[in-house]
Amino acid sequence: MDTVLRIGPSDGESFLLAVEAQSGKVEGKEWSWAYYIGYLQAKYKLPVLLLVVCQDRATAKWAAGPFDCGTRGWTALRTYPLVAGPDNLPVITDARTAAKNLPLAVLSALAHARSRDGDAIFDFLEVTLGKTPAGEKWKAIMSTFVSYFPGRGTVRETAYLEGKAEECASMILRALEKRGIAVPEYTRERVTSCTDLDILTAWFDRSLTAATAEDLFAEDPGLPGAGSGEA
Numbered sequence: 001m002d003t004v005l006r007i008g009p010s011d012g013e014s015f016l017l018a019v020e021a022q023s024g025k026v027e028g029k030e031w032s033w034a035y036y037i038g039y040l041q042a043k044y045k046l047p048v049l050l051l052v053v054c055q056d057r058a059t060a061k062w063a064a065g066p067f068d069c070g071t072r073g074w075t076a077l078r079t080y081p082l083v084a085g086p087d088n089l090p091v092i093t094d095a096r097t098a099a100k101n102l103p104l105a106v107l108s109a110l111a112h113a114r115s116r117d118g119d120a121i122f123d124f125l126e127v128t129l130g131k132t133p134a135g136e137k138w139k140a141i142m143s144t145f146v147s148y149f150p151g152r153g154t155v156r157e158t159a160y161l162e163g164k165a166e167e168c169a170s171m172i173l174r175a176l177e178k179r180g181i182a183v184p185e186y187t188r189e190r191v192t193s194c195t196d197l198d199i200l201t202a203w204f205d206r207s208l209t210a211a212t213a214e215d216l217f218a219e220d221p222g223l224p225g226a227g228s229g230e231a
Contacts, residue, residue, distance in 0.1 A: 001036050006046070015047040016040050020081075021110060022054050022063055030067040034079045050081045053110050060085035086111050166192075168200040172216070175207040187213040 005017045018036055022029070033050055040048045054060040060083050069077040089111045092098050098105040169192045176183050194200055203216045210216055 004040065006044075013047070015049060016044060018048060018050045020050065020052045022052050022059055024056075024059050025062045030065065030079060031069070033081060034067065034069060034077055037079065050079070052081045052083050053107060054083060054085040055111060057085065057087055060087060084111055165195045165197060165200060168197065168204060169194065172200065172204045172207045175204065176210070176213055179207075181210065181213055183213050187216070191216070 001018050002021050003019045005019065006014060007017050008014045018040060020033070033052075037048045037050055040046075052060075052063040054063055063081055064083045065079055065081055067079040068075050069079075084107050089104075089108045091112055092105045092108045172191050173183055173188060191200075191203065194203075206216050206218075
């Protein structure tokens with residue numbers, strides 16, 4: 001699971017909320033969900049609800065299920081996930097609403113991460129809530145969700161990855177310069193403009209043995225300008 005929360009409402013019994021962030025349909029994922037629910041209920045002896053947070057309508061429609069396990073007309077198990085997505089979660093850009101219901105604000109930001117409103121929600125919440133008690137809770141919640149929801153394109157995660165890309169690019173150029181290899185401007189521009197960490201890692205490995213700056217790109221025939229000296 002991406003995360004599991006124990007909910008203790010004042011008006012009823014406690015239950016577990018299992019949360020999954022789903023950016024697209026994944027074959028067989030529904031059987032993992034059934035396993036999670038059964039395992040959590042057996043382990044903690046509490047009712048379990050599954051919440052799937054989606055970023056587009058098609059994924060939300062699929063995730064709603066229900067998903068049946070059975071054969072020959074007999075159903076042994078049926079899973080009904082709760083689904084939150086851009087169609088049923090509001091865009092929250094109001095300070096009072098966000099301060100009163102931070103969990104809803106988090107779900108709203110995740111569900112609308114792919115829309116043009118996504119960045120606006122994140123930026124609004126971070127700037128508006130500031131150093132207030134609600135703002136501190138927001139930062140704590142978001143640090144948790146960035147850990148549990150990797151690859152979801154959140155503002156914080158994007159900033160982190162951009163920082164790692166810049167650091168890796170700097171290391172590549174330093175390695176070449178330390179080895180006395182001339183770095184043309186087009187090579188410098190190509191390295192510093194790249195944001196793909198896998199590509200940058202490959203370039204860094206090559207920078208340790210490359211005879212020329214062009215050797216960084218010699219094994220990338222699919223990339224524009226590879227081996228041709230072009231930026």
